[in-house]
Amino acid sequence: MGEFIGREVELEVSKIAHGGIAVGRLDGRVVFVTDAVPGETVVARISDDRKKSFWRADAVRILEPSEHRREHVWSAASIDRDPRGRAGGAEFGHIALSHQRELKxxxxxxxxxxxxxxxxxxxxxxxxxxHAANGLGWRTRIRLHVDEQGRIGPMASRSHSVIPVQEVPLASAAVQAATPFDERFEGIATVDVLAPTRGDARLVLGEQKPTVIRERVGEREFQLDDTGFWxxxxxxxxxxxxxxxxxxxxxxxxxxxxxxxxxxxxxxxxxxxxxxxxxxxxxxxxxxxxxxxxxxxxxxxxxxxxxxxxxxxxxxxxxxxxxxxxxxxxxxxxxxxxxxxxxxxxxxxxxxxxxxxxxxxxxxxxxxxxxxxxxxxxxxxxxxxxxxxxxxxxxxxxxxxxxxxxxxxx
CATH class of the missing domain: 3.40.50.150 (Vaccinia Virus protein VP39)
Structure with missing residues (x-):
């Protein structure tokens, strides 16, 4: 196995699978394709051929686009980039918002x-x-990873490679403003940025000791750790x-x-x-x-x-x-x-x-x-x-x- 990795093939993708990956077929074999939309014909690059029953691939060019395809909302995840350098975490960002809901x-x-x-x-x-925001600016919490040079960013899809970025468009304005894109962090693995409904936005660096924050829901307040689930x-x-x-x-x-x-x-x-x-x-x-x-x-x-x-x-x-x-x-x-x-x-x-x-x-x-x-x-x-x-x-x-x-x- 491995002899087909990197090969580019033409595929018609027919449906969406659990996990947000489109499904195509190559000589009867199922191929799961990232960054495609059902109904499209794409050129995809094989990324994993270890399984007999299915392979994985990444769309690199669109031959016949879907009417639901849009320019990706995050340039760091655009199909124009090499698949290994595409930011993960917005895998439907190239699909019209209403059609995303239909696929789900x-x-x-x-x-x-x-x-x-x-x-x-x-x-x-x-x-x-x-709808008015085109599905952007909703995240009140993000987790970014730190690369060997201390730069922060998301990981690439199905990878441990960190993709340094200068924007996180799914994040709220407060989170985006508080994200230290140009700083370098050494000796830690992650940088969390969160903006609770009460108080200022904050950073949590690596395994930092938790502190208590407050979130407001309607007329009620909840206390929780800044490192905890919300x-x-x-x-x-x-x-x-x-x-x-x-x-x-x-x-x-x-x-x-x-x-x-x-x-x-x-x-x-x-x-x-x-x-x-x-x-x-x-x-x-x-x-x-x-x-x-x-x-x-x-x-x-x-x-x-x-x-x-x-x-x-x-x-x-x-x-x-x-x-x-x-x-x-x-x-x-x-x-x-x-x-x-x-x-x-x-x-x-x-x-x-x-x-x-x-x-x-x-x-x-x-x-x-x-x-x-x-x-x-x-x-x-x-x-x-x-x-x-x-x-x-x-x-x-x-x-x-x-x-x-x-x-x-x-």
Missing amino acids: RQVLAEALQRMAGIESDVKVEQMPGD QVHREAPGVLSAAVQQAVDDALFDPRAANLDLYGGVGLLAAAVGDRFGPTTRITSVESDARATDHAAENLSDWVGAAAETARVDRWLRDAEQNASTAERDRLRAATVVLDPPRSGAGTEVMGILGRLAPAQIVYVACDPVALARDVALAAEAGYRLDHLRAFDLFPHTHHVEAVARLVRD
Whole structure:
């Protein structure tokens, strides 16, 4: 293997695959092609021929462009550059914004059909302000890497090569202004730049000790570490809070049940549930990061029945299943469970235990459509069906899409 790497071939690309890569065929073999748009004919350079079943390639010239192709929003990622020198992190930046959402819809719908047998006509909703801004200026946080000369930039796609840049157009104006493009950094691997809604923009250099910041969502403030997780799009915390509130079926919600917010972070979604159902709402947020749990305890202090526990979700659920009393099992069966897992999804064990605990409803916040579809299929084995689904374009000019789903028992 390796004899075809670097060879340029002509390909017709027909569809988009999970991960935002277009799909073509060469002599019957699948070729995944970056920087192409379905419907195009391109010249692509083979970058990986190690697999018998598929190869990888990068578009280098467009012979027949799609009507949806646009000049890339980030010159550092333009098709005019050598593929090894293209900045990663904006892999849909050459596609019209409305068509990006259509491609994301296709990926989500295909995953649900293929993995869960569900036909879906869900639309991907754009965020306020993104149309006018052409999907730019939404990131309130960025992570840049440091090269051997101390320069900062993103990594190239599927590479550990750092691409020095002088702009980050997906970042908010405050983040862009605070990014030290011309400085040199030695002895650290990363430079994070963030602009919280309260206070000034700041840098986090490498493994710097965390400090506490505050983020505002509607009328509520949340404390968290500047090194901790927070939704990146400026509108995402408010949009997801509202989407979760809408997704909870109030006919199935019992404020006295053992309601759960799993992978709860600093308590954003638990607070959304509490705000909808009132100060006596009982809800426990479970999060493996101890500092995030400490912040969640403070952020959820308005609710008498709210608690935050530090534990891996799978272990916490395993313990609940094994040790819950009959009364506790009844409260879990009456519960609403909010799930916001990492990109890998909740997975077999977590979904299996939830199926056996049989809560009244599961509200699943997903940042990966394939993981969501897999977990919906796992839930179906325990008698749950998908009866509510929304999708949001929280990551314009990238392939990522967020979804909020509700699962209820048949």
